[in-house]
Amino acid sequence: MVINEKRVKKMRQKSGGVYRSILGVAISLALAQWNVAASAEETSSSGSDENGNSFHLGGYVRGWSSFNMKDQPETAADDKWKPSMLRGSLLLDMDARTGPLKWKAVARADREYKTDYLKDLEQLRSTNGTGTGGQSSNIMDNYNKADLRELWTEFNLGERVSFRIGKQQIVWGESDFFHAMDVVHGYDMSWRLFFEGENEEWRKPLWLLATKVQVPEASGQIHAFVRPGIDQCKDIGNTYDIRGGRWFFQPYRGYDLTAVTDNDCRHPDGDMRDVTGGIKWSGEAGPVNYSLAYIRTFAADPVANSVFKPYEKTPTGAFFDLIHPVIDVFGVSVSGYAPAIDAVLSAEVAFTKDQPYNIGTGGFGTPSVPGNFPGVGLGGIMKKDTLTTMIRADKNIDFQGLLGTNRPSFSSIQLFDTMILNYQDSDDLARLFAYGSKQKEHSTILTAFTVLNFNSDTINPSFAIGTDLTNGGGFFIPAVDFVLGDKWRLKVEADIFWTQKDSKKLFDTDAPGTQLMGYFANNDQLVVRLTRQF
Template identity: 35%
Template sequence: MTTYNKRGCGRTSTPRRALLAGAIMAASAGISSPVHAEEQSWLLKDWEISGYLRQYVGMNLENPTLIGPGPAIFDGTQEDDYKYDLSMLRSVGKLNLFRDFGDGTRFKFSGRISREVNTEYMRDMQRVADEWARTGPENEAFRDLKRDVYNDEQVRAAWLQMDLTDSTNLKLGRQQVVWGETDFFQLMDVVHGYDFRWRSFLEPENEELRKPLNIVNLRQRIADGDLQAIYIPGKLNDKEDFGNSYDVEGGRWANQPNRGVQFQSAPFGAGVRYNYEHPEADVEDGAYGLRWSSTLGNWGYSLAWFHGPNPNPVANPNPALNNTAPQLSTGAYEGIYEGPAGRAGEFIFPTIDVFGVTANNYFPALDVVFSTELAYIPEAPYNFGVESNGAAPPGEACGFFPGFCGIKEKNLFRSMFRIDKQLDLTDLIGTSRPSFASIQIFNNWITDYEGNDQLVNTAGFGGKTEEFSSILTAVLSANYANDTVNPSLAAVSDLTYGGGVIIPAVELVQGDHIRIRLEGNFFFHETDQDRPLEGFNDTNLFGYFSGNDQLMARLTYQF
């Protein structure tokens, strides 16, 4: 099934780059230097080698907002017209090495290297970022988009798996652990963060966006069930590998209208940097969880608990820049700010607990698969303060941006219900076999919601969080010419805040190695913000994507 995730990891550390380069060189040496069968040792034979070479090309179908600092920010002067300009020229190579040693012992290594070409549009974003940085107080926080954000070398997997007993399995190393029934929005799929900076949530293979982690993963089979225990040592992972990474560097997926605005080096006290070591949000404390999966009659189900960083960052404001200090963070945070004195605040990933249940069943009478996922998050962190102190008199607002009054903790209940069905459309649209359809509805309910909370959906935007909110998604995938032409249509509609996205695509299969994907992304919204750092309004989820309509072509050679 093709699904799309919602808005992987940052640049690799030097030791990890060395490991990646060494593995690729070793694999190349092994291929170019043949060894006679009788001379092969048990360590060198029976390796499975796979991977791909991939080229992305993206083109704007709208003119994204790109406003530099100075007088232009106040009169809204647009830098240029970027409609039909190339937004992405990205080359990616991935190498997988796998070996089954027998007796339940397996090893896998996966490395990925990405490189981008500076398009004219990207050069202008970088130029505007340079101008913003020169007016800011901390030039050392400046990021080069190509070097620091888009180009990367990552170890995507490096694990060893072994059977300790007939019913006990241990998997150690860098890996991905996927929980839950859906990967579109994160309900129980909270073990890992996602990197949404280079293509936001649009990549169809969610494992390409998910950030792998070094994990101790123990599974115990008990009767008809499976008990899984995971432990993620915080000090054995890079800090940036935790939580979701959004484009706060002013790149092509920065929230409208913040392209070119790098919040880590933004001027006027507006800078906001990541703090991974906050007392209530220290990723070095690690994470852990338990999951039980089994069957009950015709139902498959799972029960899970995870204790670790909140997937999304929240803004922890600097009290010195708030008009009404008593309104500052409630709960465990108490307005604790640890960053430089002149900045608006810091992004943190508070530690949370997630309790979840999943279930699925096939109903022959309707020929449908029903799935559900329920998650409860006590004391989920929310930013609050709908107005900024630049948009209201003192005493009526606080914080440099909306949401910067502080953090409130609320009890959150989340749910997903999905129906998957095979549709025989061969007579109607001439497909070569039945098509696949999936409809999902996602719901959020803040159980202790109060009307005067002034919760916001995203810090920096004034869109107020409602007590109940829902998003509907639908996917239809068809197949032609013996599965060599595979069109699909995905749609997302925000039933509460308005807006959505439509994603028509087609994937062409050429033999065993070549795959071509052509895709359009068409966003719509009710309200968007058209000035960076000012003019705040009730912009919500799909208003963040205003100006991002685009076409994308992806050519893959897989081996």
């Protein structure tokens, strides 16, 4: 065997540089978290007076780091093990009570360091001409943010009725990974798309007037809300990383889609000023919990209003505008304990009226879609009713004897299916604009996860897995959460994907099989999260 000494030396230098970067970032984050958290802890206060008035300020300082586990095909450099994210977050959480009023305020600021990998993506945006034509020439504008997460007051009217007014979150539904009835809010997935975490961190709060009415005679309650339409454009629907960043779908990393499109939140079929809302009845019938809900909201995922076939309004973007049409969702959920299998079973069904889809997966001049831009879903918009179904089983499994856990382990399995009603293959519905992939009648995802607990719940490994039963591919997320005393938390996680098919070039019509998991091709990530609570 002939050993290339120069190559070995170069590899050692590269590995050493990566390890030194990781160590330096870890030390910096730890010191920053310690100083800021200690300062915040000194200034926070809590307690109540003789009148029942109280005030408490808490929160956390958090550091994130993630590393590419594979080389990214869009860039010329070898991206494997390069840091893709070095992020710090400060969240302040205030609770107070003044007489009959309860108050809540949550604010969060996020800042990132521009890694070499992000610099490469930013340079790629300049090379392909989208860096100056998009919303920003600085790729960090996609990640550096400061938001007022919540600001509301709550009070009771009598013994049965309560009102909550202000910026808040409402959670309806039973599912975790994918959402059937939990559609009141969109999610901000611009800086992360597949990390495990709390939905409260990613959900985009809205300005709402919400009320709950207890009806003990019927063993239930009414929950209703009105959204008056004073939110900002960025608060509507799901936000994805379409500016060419680390979580844009392959092969679009390094391509700023905002250079050829606008975000239209004042479209006639989806105006952010429109009043929306919902009402839900939750009750008990013997051993079964159930709910009935109606929600009028915005379609979570945007669709493209194409210049080649405008929908109700001429777009201002060069190719298309992103819009979120208003939809109506009718939902039912049931859950209850099944003694025969010692598990909690849940089911959720949501009927969506007029779910919007883009048209066009063929090529230019597709007979059914005249003038369609080649295979990228820009042949117009079609609305279809859909039926979304979720079936779930939650069970505590005893691994104490086998693995030495200190208590039974919570495990869950979930089957999630979306069916397009009155589906016609000739409709040529696109799975997602910018891909030549056809939407199928059914989209079925199977997921499962389990959490193990060791050393008095201070070491908590978890495993999540999911597969696309319709299109192939899936994900596997092993993680371990460490409880380090009363204040510190450390989580290490790997996000691993396997794909059936994926696209290698922009506006690809040669790989029409690219579906959900194909979007994440080659984007496996190792993620470290360190939190200091106060």
